[in-house]
Amino acid sequence: xxxxxxxxxxxxxxxxxxxxxxxxxxxxxxxxxxxxxxxxxxxxxxxxxxxxxxxxxxxxxxxxxxxxxxxxxxxxxxxxxxxxxxxxxxxxxxxxxxxxxxxxxxxxxxxxxxxxxxxxxxxxxxxxxxxxxxxxxxxxxxxxxxxxxxxxxxxxxxxx
Numbered sequence: 599x600x601x602x603x604x605x606x607x608x609x610x611x612x613x614x615x616x617x618x619x620x621x622x623x624x625x626x627x628x629x630x631x632x633x634x635x636x637x638x639x640x641x642x643x644x645x646x647x648x649x650x651x652x653x654x655x656x657x658x659x660x661x662x663x664x665x666x667x668x669x670x671x672x673x674x675x676x677x678x679x680x681x682x683x684x685x686x687x688x689x690x691x692x693x694x695x696x697x698x699x700x701x702x703x704x705x706x707x708x709x710x711x712x713x714x715x716x717x718x719x720x721x722x723x724x725x726x727x728x729x730x731x732x733x734x735x736x737x738x739x740x741x742x743x744x745x746x747x748x749x750x751x752x753x754x755x756x757x758x
Contacts, residue, residue, distance in 0.1 A: 602643035602717075604752045609636030609720075614681040618725070618746050622685075627733040630726055632687050634679045637713065637721045637748060644753045645715040649707045650698070651747045658740035664702040666733040668742070672698035674712055675722045688724045697723060703744060715753075 609615025617633040625631065639645060652670070654661040660668050676692035695712040713721050725746075729737075 602752075603641040604643050604645065604750050605639070605641040606645075606648070606748050606750045607638045607640045608748070609634075609638065614679065617681075617686055620684075620686065622727075625729050627729050627737070628731040629729045631685075631728075633725050633727075634681060634686070634688050635723050635725065635746075636678075637723055639715070639717055639719050639750070641750075641752075642717050644717050645713075645750045646753045647751045648710045648713050648715070649749050649751075650710055651706045651708070651749065652704050653706075653745050653747070654704060654742045655745055656741065656743035658742045659737055660729075660740045661704045661742040661744060663733075663737070664704075666730050666737060668703040669700055669728045669730060670698065670703045671696070671700045671726050671728075672710065673724050673726070675724065678722050679724055690724075697721075700728075703727060707749070710748075 611619055614634055615636040618635050622631040674695050674697045675690035679688035680691055681688055697710050697712050
């Protein structure tokens with residue numbers, strides 16, 4: 599007998615499989631920022647769920663104002679996203695599904711849906727961050743650095 603593992607990894611940083619570390623500068627209300635990331639289940643045990651925690655290591659009203667600050671949605675493509683840019687945009691040559699509906703950028707243990715929870719699988723994700731059009735002048739000249747942490751929960755025990 600041997601025990602299994604739960605390991606979540608992201609695609610290669612700096613490639614189209616992980617652009618989460620690419621800055622967006624001089625954004626204005628109404629702008630959108632798209633970044634792709636592959637979420638890879640490298641473990642040997644299927645997952646029960648995956649959550650996302652986003653936290654600002656350098657904070658401003660861009661991430662603390664839940665209404666006029668940055669908003670995020672996450673979509674999944676059934677195949678690798680086709681990347682254009684920079685500025686980066688992504689199109690899906692397969693089918694898309696919603697992983698996270700629009701919400702404030704910062705949150706803890708946010709449940710993600712429509713992911714493949716099978717050991718060895720890869721989900722092709724696109725995070726779209728929007729700077730709301732209604733954002734006022736108080737959001738000018740602000741800067742935030744946001745960290746993304748994906749966490750997996752292993753499946754429940756079963757007869758083996």
